[in-house]
Each structure stands twice: as C-alpha cells, then as structure tokens.
Amino acid sequence: MGHPVTVTLRYGWTTGACATAATKAAYTALLTGAFPDPVEIVLPKGQRPAFALAVEYLSDGSATVGIVKDAGDDPDVTHGALIRATVTLARPGAGVVFRAGPGVGTITKPGLPLPVGEPAINPVPRQMMRDAVAEVATQHGGTGDVIVEISVDGGEELAARTWNPRLGILGGLSILGTTGIVVPYSCAAWIDSIRRGIDVARAAGRQHVAGCTGSTSERVAAELYGLPEDALLDMGDFAGAVLKYLRRHPVPRLTIAGGIGKLAKLADGHLDLHSGRSQVDLRSLAALARSSGGTGELAERVVASNTALEALQHCEAAGIPLGDAVAAGARKTALSVLREAPVTVDVVVIDRAGRVVGRTTPS
Template sequence: MSETEKPRQKLRTGFTTGACATAAAKAALVSIITQKKIESVEILLPKEKKITINIASCKFESGSARCSVIKDGGDDPDVTHGAEIIVDLEITKNAGSIEIDGGTGVGRVTKPGLGLEIGTAAINPTPKKMITENLAVTGKNILDTSGISVLVSVPKGEEIAQKTDNPRLGIIGGISILGTTGIVIPYSTASFAASIRQSLDVTVAMKGDAVVLTTGGRSEEFSRREIDLPDHCFVQMGDFAGYTIQQCAKKGIRKAHVAGFIGKLAKISAGVKQTHVKGSKVDMAFLGEMAKRCGAASSTLDRIKAANTARHVQEIITEDKVPGFFLSICNEVHKQMTAHSEGKVEIEVILFDFDGSILGRFPQQGI
C-alpha cells in the first residue's frame, strides 16, 4: 500500500432531509411542552427503527417554536449535506389536525407524475408520514384539544436545488424533502434508480412518449442541440443504461434517444448494463475486434490494445481514419439496448465527441 493510500473503513450512514424535518418538528413540539431548549431527539423511522438526531438550534415560546437540524449525509455524496432544515411549529385551534407545508427553500410541484398534487410543497409522502406519526405520539394530549402546524424551510434550498433534477421535474423554488427509510446508505444505487423512475413518471404524466437518455450533463447539453423535446423528456441515466431502458419499456415509452461519449457507449456496446468506472472497465480487446472488422491496420490494432481509455481509442481511430468504427459502436449499443427493452422501445443512438460534434448515429440520418 502506498503512503497516499488509506485503509478502507466502513462507510458512515447519514439521515435524509425527511428525517431532519421530523427531528426538528419533534424538538419544536417538545420544547413547547417542556419550555426547555432541546439538544437532541429520538425519532421513529419507518419499519419501527429509531435514531437520535442532534438539534442545531432551538427557540420556543408558549405556543410556537423554531428548531433546526443540519443535514448529515454520512459518506454519501449528497448536495444537501450540510444544509440547515428548519421547522416552525405552532399550536393551532384546529383540534386533532397536523398540517404540514413547505416554506422558503422547499420546492413547489408544478408538473404531474411525482405522486404529489400540483401546487403543493415537495414534501414526499414518507417524510410527511414520519412527521405526523412522531408528532401524534409526542403531542397526544395537545391534539385532544388543539392542532399542530408545521412549516419546513431550507434557507439555501433554492440554491441547492439547481444542482438537482428538481427544475427539470417541475419542482420550483427549492429542494424536495425526501426519504423512504430516513437513513442514507452511502453510495447506494437505490436513490439514483428512484430518480430515474421518477423522471420517467413525470414524462409519462406529461403525455410524453419519447425520452432522451444521456450519460451525464454534457451529453444532455449536446443532445438538446439535436433533439427538440421538452425539458421533462431529458433523463440522465448515468451508469444505469440497462435499468433505464427496461424502465422505459415497463412504463410504455415509445422511443428513446440514447446519447453519450465513447467511454460509456463502448461499455454498453460490450454488453455492460451498469457502466460505473469502478464497476467495469472498457474492453480494449472488444474495441480492437470492432476496429478489425472495420478494416483497421495491424498497427492501429496494436495501438488500441495498448490504449489507456476509450477516449484514447477515439483519438487513434480518428488519427488513423478507420471507416465506420463509430457507427459500429452505435449499432452495437442499439442492439444491446433493444435487447434490454425486449424490443418494446424504438431506439436511436448518438455518439458525441467531447466538443459536441456527432461521431456516429444509428440508425443513420444522412450525417
């Protein structure tokens, strides 16, 4: 092991924005009941699990309180990590009711397909249920004669939301309060898969039957120049090519434009369904065989065999002017994606270079 390498340690779990809001709400209610500043609370998560969360700030009066929690995503790379989730809680005259809404920095729903009513705050059903259940237990005596109003806000939510899919999904003005378990599992693929399904659900709900599946932000940017479809039809599939096209078939999507760069598309063409850099490597032997079928010289094949990356292979193919190679990549991706969708989705594949020019497209459209 080199001096710069560190031994692997167990990754630390975190908690969701929904768990943060729940903890802040419970702390606010407890502070009203006890008239004491609350430093931590234990909350009940779905499936009867309990966790203790620290309270960052707590101010209270006789019938209202404001408490906050700092979002801790654990070792998961999460744009909401470190965000302050604030709850303003008030005791109301509406006996037995628990009302939950979003304030500053919590997005508002403007498109269908998210499982939330248009115009409402983007607080998902599980977090709402968590807040309600925890407050119902803690405030049982209060609810006999009064109600509870909860307002969730995130001071930097609108800024954070620009780094998420919320604007594309029609969630305007802030982040979503999310979480199905309350716990964030580090580097979990589950949240990304859920995001893909949600994006496709929005497309379907908006009566769309065609999508543009890209491997990331840059390929999406280049795709927008080529394909005239509404924002909600662009879905970043990341490394989950096989899964995404399967979901397209399941949800009745008619056509999928699949766009990306040589690295991801080379992996898909070789039959890799999950293309994360740590989970699979570009198969240089496979690319060499494709180049051979396109009539590449032996010297070119030797260079490909010794290449570092797929991008390096792209440079070699371009320099040595191997005809039809990029079209062949697109053709193979088309075959793989068609197989994953069981032939239920019409597929077009576009391979971009890193400046946004099209290297290959299948089926061909006269380029």
C-alpha cells in the first residue's frame, strides 16, 4: 500500500501586503539612496515576510518600487500582478496621503469602508503603510510626511473580472487585505464581497436585492424586476452568507434566483450550494414531485434521473410543477435563516437557458 499524499497549499500575500512592502522600500530609498532588497514588513498578526523588488526607480524627491504579487496556490485574479508604490516627500505635517495611480480604483458610491472620492486602498492596508512609513522615518531621520501613490499594472482590465465596477469602485482594483496573507481557496473573499454588495445596496437606498447563483440567473432577475446593477448580489454558492448578513442588515425584499440544481439543494436545507460540499438529493425531489400531484411511477423516474434538470424535464412532461415546489422549498429554507428579519422573500428557478421553470410570490 502506498502512503497517503498530503497536499499543502502554499499561502500568498495580499495586494495590501505587496503595496506596504513597496512603500517601505521606496521611502527607504528616498531617505538613504539605497533600496532594501528584499524588503521585510510586519503583518498585522506579527508575521515578517520579505519581498523581492521587481522595479526600482529613484529620482529627485520621489522613489518607485514594484513588487510582483504572489497569491500562493489561490486562484486569485491579481496573482502575478505588478504592484507599484511611488513615494514623494510632502509638506511638513501632511502625514501619509494616499493616491490612486493607474490601475487602482476610486470610490464612487457610499456604503464602503471609505468615503466617496477616496482611492480604493482599504483601511488595514492604509494602516500597514502608515506603520511602515513611521518605522522608516524613525530609522532614517525622516518626517513621515509623504504622498503614497499605489498603482497596479493592467489593474483596470483585471478589475473588470471582479466586483469592483458593481460596487462603484471605478478605474481599477482595490488594495485589499486584513491579515496580509491570502489563504488558498478561501471562501472569505467572496463572502466579504457579498457583504460589501449588501452594504452598497443599502447605502443606495435599494428596497429590493437579488441573490443570484450565476450570470444567467442575474440577467433573468434584472429583466424580471428591472433591478439596477448595484441591487444584484453575486451569491454564487454562498446562499447562507447572503441570508445571514441580511438577517443583521435587512433590505425589505430579497429575490433568490438560480438554477434548479442549486436551488433544489437550498430547498433541502443546504446553505452552501457548491457541488463539492452538497449534493442534489433526488429522493427529496421525488417527494416534492409526489406532493405536487405526481404518480409513484413519476417519482421513480425522478429518483433514477442523472441531474435535477432531468428530473425537472420528467415532471414538466407529466404536467407536474416541480420547479414551483423547489422554489417554495428554497423560500422556506431562506425564511428559516432570516428568522424575524423584516425581509420578504421570493424565489425564481431557471434552467440552463435562462427559462423560468418555477417561482414563488413574495410574502
């Protein structure tokens, strides 16, 4: 017998950690004329990673350092991106002033942790950079009064593949990270994006949001209800994240829209709809078919189906509204998670082509 293989996923560094390292190296060069390479920073939890410099440029009054982001084994959109910091001396008493360079976004909508008009450099990375500037100033006799401009090569194109445009972060990426470390295959970033999406919708005064499992269901929800982009939540597999956050931060109406497979799992009580973490229970679907007026023979065909979609096709051929039953079950699960929160819920079930195959009314 062979030995079991243990796969250890490699951790990576956030854009915030890379921007902090670049800022520290650039400010050090500005004060001393020499670039520390590698440059070591202290993360919020005390770890001390070192980063190699990919770009160094020193001129009168400013220095630029570029660091290539290594996201470890996480399928991160910014893996391999070049994060640059340009540090320029500022007037005495200015402190650390942050600017968005090319490829870094600017906040244009309320509801995020930063005011409208600010560079999309989140609070924790800002504090990390302030701490790094203070450390360098103390070591090398600087005042700590600097302008820090962060840019990301190709950041505007990368940002199109993130939530940023919908959240009102325009012109590029956000500089993110609360620990400085990217945990491989972390669900945390997606769930955080869902929460920020709800914050933005609430700040915009939206009375109706839609949690959608994918782009097709998002399109259907937008068309059915005329919802603006900032009312559409890219829920993915994380139904539980949407429902739990809305329980604490309610919006008057929630539509849940998704394919029959994922919503069949929600109807069965699963809050994580990922295929690796929950499965469609065909016996539950067969019970729904029976309770909707289906025969025993139809129930057997449902149990023998390969997918929820095939089960739906059998039921549609028999005139049994399985999609409506799945929608009702999904709504029941959602309401049980929302508890007493003042949120009305309706559910829209679609097939792969985006055809509505089941729904409930809001109540």
